[in-house]
Amino acid sequence: MSEGAGVASQRIADQLRERILTGQLAPGTRIIQDELAEELRTSRLPVREALRIVASQGLITLRANQGAWVTRMDMRECDLTYRMRERLEPMLLTESAPHLTDDDIDELSELQDRIERGTEVEEFLVLDRRLHWTVYRHHNAEELASICARLWDTTQHYRRAFTRLTGSQRGWIIGAEHRLLIQALRDRDHVSAEQVLELHIRRTRVELSRHPEVFG
Amino acid sequence: MSEGAGVASQRIADQLRERILTGQLAPGTRIIQDELAEELRTSRLPVREALRIVASQGLITLRANQGAWVTRMDMRECDLTYRMRERLEPMLLTESAPHLTDDDIDELSELQDRIERGTEVEEFLVLDRRLHWTVYRHHNAEELASICARLWDTTQHYRRAFTRLTGSQRGWIIGAEHRLLIQALRDRDHVSAEQVLELHIRRTRVELSRHPEVFG
DNA sequence: GCCGCTCCAAATGGATCCATTTCGAGGCCG
DNA sequence: CGGCCTCGAAATGGATCCATTTGGAGCGGC
Structure with missing residues (x-):
């Protein structure tokens, strides 16, 4: 590449x-x-x-x-991008999860702690991204990872607008999803981890689709 | 883009x-x-x-x-690429299938007829690709389609080597899978079509993984 | 007064020239 | 005799200059 x-x-x-x-x-x-x-x-x-x-x-x-x-996206394109993420990021998790160390998982918990303490949108975006990509840290699948990164990046602007809009209303949902994900990883239950991750992305997509104003 | x-x-x-x-x-x-x-x-x-x-x-x-x-691939990368195709091409089918006309489906049948009559590897590669992308003809999802095309293209060389190697032994399997796919599309049973397509790609991947010599 | 045509400025596309980096051949030294 | 170092050819990277395309401003005609 x-x-x-x-x-x-x-x-x-x-x-x-x-x-x-x-x-x-x-x-x-x-x-x-x-x-x-x-x-x-x-x-x-x-x-x-x-x-x-x-x-x-x-x-x-x-x-x-x-x-x-x-690049500008409409809601339809953004929705499709999230659907791709739903199918690809769990794959990436599967590639990485078996190699996660206890330290990695502690790091995930600390990141989620910081997410819950914070209120700034920009800080949330950075920490959320860091959390996800810490999960994927040990992947050995460059192609897959670069596609996932691309899908993430191209929707970044709309995720920001969405986060500003919904404020902290969705904070506890994201928190619950993240915590469930981290716990499944800690238990080495990778199938559940995949499932929670897919759920997490799908839930965000569904919420986003209810806010067409994000796409001006 | x-x-x-x-x-x-x-x-x-x-x-x-x-x-x-x-x-x-x-x-x-x-x-x-x-x-x-x-x-x-x-x-x-x-x-x-x-x-x-x-x-x-x-x-x-x-x-x-x-x-x-x-670009050179090893077997692991090729396998992962096929796994991505398994998850993404059914999505692309879903985007396109509802808009397929009867003429499109007749065209698919004719392409499969020609595939079954032919024996040349290069001809097969061209017709097989044309068949798949006729299924996807009416997609309205440029991003998804370009990713699928990329995944297809980057494995093309190894698919060629594999086809030369296995010759016509796999012809009837591919034929059966293609025919089942076309029939499901004709019946407007898009869920089954998705499933057959995923099966078709996975079966090819599994067979390919049994021929490491392709990656010499 | 509105539509269209012409022409020009601004921005992108391509060619040539020069700088920099890489890698291997060959020789020198140990 | 083998390993290392130096030097040079070859290929890539960057700068400048010129060509081409685009789109809009302004003028003219209907």
Whole structure:
């Protein structure tokens, strides 16, 4: 795949990705090669390659002779993306779970503690992601993992909007799901862990589908 | 995503993809920018972009400051790819099946007739692919479809080797599975169609896992 | 007053040139 | 004789310049 090529291109791609995931660049925003190049003190060439890298991760959309925009999703696409996650992330869990150490699982508990103590949306998004990917930490399936990461990233903006909207109402549900997941992992009951994870993603999808206003 | 950008880049990417899928370029083959550029009467720049496009589809692997190789898989990766297909292609079927016309289904039957009459490996690969993607013809899920296509493409070389190896021994199994799939679609029994499709992919995966020599 | 045509500025696409990195061949030293 | 080091060719990465395309502003005609 495309982890290689161009140190500069990769750096620029990472920065672009960061800005999109943190919400600095909203879906629909146009990205102009010259602007990015000047701002990052480089030529347009590595910028062009960076745009391609980020496009291959689904975060921006390119159109020939026209330019690049931060990818925009409608509710239908977002729903489908969550359905894919429901089928793929449990696979990723299965690949990783047998290799989780007791320390890993303690780390999961601590992350959930912090999630429950916190109130900031941005903090929640970071911790939630870190929790999930700690579960997947020992996967040995790059392809699968990169697809899952892509599905996660492309819905990040709408997850943020959704979280802001529903506030802490859903906190205890997510908490219960996370705790059940962590306990199943601690018990080495991987089938249940898979099932809880699928449930967790599906429940979020269903709730999201009840908030069309997230998609403006 | 990355359907746009650079008419030339896109053309070159298509040619590269074609050569890999038809087996002209085997996994592990190194691709040198200068050679491709000279052969296609263009400069290295669109070649570089084409390499990125094809890399984003998983068919070649880039390493910074080193170059590009046709992606090589081991049995474990191939097995995982088939497992992903088992979970995703039935989804794609579900998106498309309700919109299949009687003509579409007749076309499927004719394709299967031709598969059963033929003996050439290359012909089989083409017809088999056409059959599957005729089933998916009316999907309205670009992301899902592009992931499925990617999973299909990256295993193409090993499917070819496998087909050459097992010859026509598996022909009647594939025929039965395809016929059952087509009949379920004709009966508008989409749940059964999904199930047959999953079975079909899983059976192929299991057989493939019994032939490690394919990954020599 | 509205629609359409022309032309121009701005942005993307491609070619060429130069810099940098990698890897192997060949020689030198131990 | 073998291992290491150096050097150079070859390939990739980046910068600059030019070509092409696009879309909108402004003018003209109906």
